[in-house]
Every structure is written in structure tokens, then in C-alpha cells.
Amino acid sequence: MPYSQGITHMAKSWFLKGAPVDGNTVLIPMHSFPATVGRSTQCAVTIDSNGVSRFHAQFDMSAQGELLLTDLGSTNGTYRNRERITAPTSIIEGDILHFGSAEFRVNQTEIGNSQFQSKACSEQTCFFDIAQHSLPENFLLQESDFIEMLSSGLLKVAWQPIVDFHTLDVLAYEVLGRGAHLALPQSPMQLFQLAEKINKEVALSQAFRVCGAKAAARRGEPVRLFMNSHPQEMFLESFFTSVEQICLLAPQMELVMEIHETAVVEGNRLKIVVDRLRSNGVLMAYDDFGAGQARLQEIAEIPADIVKFDMALIRDIHRAPPKKQQMIEQLVKIVTDLGSQTLAEGVETEEEAVVCRQMGFQLCQGYLTGKPELV
Structure with a gap:
């Protein structure tokens, strides 16, 4: 140069x-x-x-x-x-x-x-x-700003409701992290892009969960919260330590840990993770199901409590060709037969909701039933 x-x-x-x-x-x-x-x-x-x-x-x-x-x-x-x-x-x-x-x-x-x-x-x-x-493109502000954000807890969270598709009762919330440092982006996607460049993805993931648990503690009432995990932390001992930490911070919280569907390729290791989570009373959800290859065989071997169907499958589902609708309906039935609850992510219109209900989805998350709100 x-x-x-x-x-x-x-x-x-x-x-x-x-x-x-x-x-x-x-x-x-x-x-x-x-x-x-x-x-x-x-x-x-x-x-x-x-x-x-x-x-x-x-x-x-x-x-x-x-x-x-x-x-x-x-x-x-x-x-x-x-x-x-x-x-x-x-x-x-x-x-x-x-x-x-x-x-x-x-x-x-x-x-x-x-x-x-x-x-x-x-x-x-x-x-x-x-x-x-x-x-x-990959320019990054000084690392010190990012470290300060983590060490000072300059983060905030929004909760998005997850509802029963038929009664519309709010059953849970997904915790969505945001930045609160004036020198850094608020967007979690941008923050994770920055974190990847300084190897702080796991620290950021854990910090968002702590922020969510503190919000649950302030609420002071029983609540079910879905929280995200980062693929890099999935098989680390620090992952379990962080989960135990947030459960102690908010003992009235029922925790659902979201695990990306791609983790099922590590079947034996993932089974250990899921067993350890459940032994601590933590439920498990597969996130973004269908975003890539739907690994049904592996999911059948390690069923989740909840399977979240990726919003790319749900968007404009009422306009989708009949064969695509039939395929998604079959996936919903297979997952339900495995004993998992099915959740449609990214539902934004009543037309999408009608088709999803007909397909057998049990849970709904999206702007139609509630936008994320800071807590």
C-alpha cells in the first residue's frame, strides 16, 4: 500500500x-x-x-x-x-x-x-x-471503546413478545440486545461484526444475556425469556458458567436458550450441552430452522423444546407456490410429531398469520403481534 x-x-x-x-x-x-x-x-x-x-x-x-x-x-x-x-x-x-x-x-x-x-x-x-x-469495508473504531462498553455494561435490551397463535396470549419474550455506548453502533448485528474483529463475540453474547437477566430481576415477576447464544461459545465451559450466572441473577425467570440449527452437526457434543442445560431447568430452542439445510435426522436425535422457523420461510408465505407451502406444512408436522413446539418468526401480516395457523404453527413472533420494546 x-x-x-x-x-x-x-x-x-x-x-x-x-x-x-x-x-x-x-x-x-x-x-x-x-x-x-x-x-x-x-x-x-x-x-x-x-x-x-x-x-x-x-x-x-x-x-x-x-x-x-x-x-x-x-x-x-x-x-x-x-x-x-x-x-x-x-x-x-x-x-x-x-x-x-x-x-x-x-x-x-x-x-x-x-x-x-x-x-x-x-x-x-x-x-x-x-x-x-x-x-x-472492515474498518473498526478503537478497541478501547468496545472494551469500555463491555466492562461498563453500556448495553440495553428489548423484549419481543412470543404469543400463542390461537389465543394471542403472551407466553414469553425474546431478549434482543442493543448497544448504549455513544461511540459505537446500537445495532447488535454491527456490534457482533465489530466483536469478531477483536475476538469478543463470546463476551458480547454473554453480556447481552446478563443485561436481559437484570431486566428480568427488575420486573420481579415470573417470566419466560428466550436468549441467544453464539456458535463460538456453544461447547465452552464458560457458556454453562454464564447460564448459571443469569439464572442466579433472575431466579423467577424461566430460561430458553436458543441454539442455531447448524449446531446439530456436532451431535454428540450438542447432546451433552442440551442435557446439562435441562439438568439446570433450562429449555432449548433451535433458532433459524430452515435458513440453510433442514437437518431433520439430527434434530430427531436431539429434539428441542421449541423450533423457531426462520423468517425467510414465513415472509409472504401466503403468496408462496403451493409446493413450498406444502413442504413447510410437512416440516411443521414432523417437528410437532417429535414433541417440539413450532414457532413462526417474522410474522408481519394477518395474511401470513392465517396461513401459518392453518399449517399448524403453535407460537408466533413478529411485528403483527408485538414489536421489540426496550425494558
Whole structure:
């Protein structure tokens, strides 16, 4: 990757700051304005990501020296400090910007000749010439922000109701984690993407469960909660320790641990996990059933208490071809015959609900019966 050359004086300059997976902090200088950002190689800042539009956004400098950012009608939006911008927006040092999912922090600092020579990489900081290459999508803010979020418990949870498909009584809630650190995304998907780059997926998964259990303790009433697990923690001793911890935090809680369907390929090991969970009074649910290959033989050997059918199967099910509807109905019957309750995820319309009831689904989760609410 080439380094910038030819800066001959000390000056205040604007930078986009990020940290790719190799651990270096990268400062990308913007030498002149307007400076466009996008996937096209014609942009001043080229970001190699399908989530970034060809011409995504543009930086400008006002006559008063104010840095302005404008979205150029991008598909996935431009965000300043987690808020989507719809007009030219003033940018100051320290702001966090998202172009689609690509994330940067804005810096303004003094630079000079020595920082841009061919070996100018000191203290894990490299200055790159953005005009000669594309930046990867996987930029990450400083690890310290993420660690602070975990250590300080800067998280929150929303509960989404799970209802009886026929009576519409609320039987349980799924715990859905959110971030609450001002320098990091709120979205759990984005947080797990960041966690993967610093090997903190398991810690984040466990932290969300602790947050959910504390919310249950505050409620002070018996409640059944569905909580998610991360594939990487499934066979670790720390997984069982974390489950025991949250059960102690909220003794009035009936816990259902969600396990991704793909875990059934580890049949012998999974059976040990399920037996240990059930010995502690914890129920088990297979999550996202049917998202990939429906492993019926393995599921028959280790039946779950609940099987959650992936929302991709449920979406527009009333418009699905008859053969697809027949296939899903047969899967519902097979799972029910194994002694598991069947849950339809992502039900958003009454038309979808009618078909799901006819197919024999017992439980429902989706916007039709209740959106996630912070607790």
C-alpha cells in the first residue's frame, strides 16, 4: 500500500480515521475539496464495499472553514453519530461517520513532511494516500471503546413478545440486545461484526444475556425469556458458567436458550450441552430452522423444546407456490410429531398469520403481534 508523498509544510488537515483488522490505526487525509466518497474509483475516498454506493457522499469546505458532509442520494445512507443526514451537515473533530456500514472517525490534526515518508509508520499509525488504492469495508473504531462498553455494561435490551397463535396470549419474550455506548453502533448485528474483529463475540453474547437477566430481576415477576447464544461459545465451559450466572441473577425467570440449527452437526457434543442445560431447568430452542439445510435426522436425535422457523420461510408465505407451502406444512408436522413446539418468526401480516395457523404453527413472533420494546 503506497504512502502519501510530497507534503512540504505543516498545516491543519482533515482525516478519516479507522483501524483495519491488522491492528494499525489508519489516517486517510483529505487534501482538497470537494472530496467524494464512494465505491467508484473516481471518488477521492474509494471504499470497497457493496453497501457503499458508487458516489455515496461528498465533503465540502465552506468559506468560513467549516467541513460539510452531504449524502449524494446513496442507497444505504450516510450517518453522523448514528443519525442519518438528509442535508449538508456540519462535521467536527471526533464525529463518527457511517457510509452504509463502513465506519470512520473524523480527525483534524497538524501534519508535516516526516509523517508521510515511505517508512512513516510509528506507534501503529499509518498515513495512506487514498488516491492510489481502495479502502476495505472492515474498518473498526478503537478497541478501547468496545472494551469500555463491555466492562461498563453500556448495553440495553428489548423484549419481543412470543404469543400463542390461537389465543394471542403472551407466553414469553425474546431478549434482543442493543448497544448504549455513544461511540459505537446500537445495532447488535454491527456490534457482533465489530466483536469478531477483536475476538469478543463470546463476551458480547454473554453480556447481552446478563443485561436481559437484570431486566428480568427488575420486573420481579415470573417470566419466560428466550436468549441467544453464539456458535463460538456453544461447547465452552464458560457458556454453562454464564447460564448459571443469569439464572442466579433472575431466579423467577424461566430460561430458553436458543441454539442455531447448524449446531446439530456436532451431535454428540450438542447432546451433552442440551442435557446439562435441562439438568439446570433450562429449555432449548433451535433458532433459524430452515435458513440453510433442514437437518431433520439430527434434530430427531436431539429434539428441542421449541423450533423457531426462520423468517425467510414465513415472509409472504401466503403468496408462496403451493409446493413450498406444502413442504413447510410437512416440516411443521414432523417437528410437532417429535414433541417440539413450532414457532413462526417474522410474522408481519394477518395474511401470513392465517396461513401459518392453518399449517399448524403453535407460537408466533413478529411485528403483527408485538414489536421489540426496550425494558
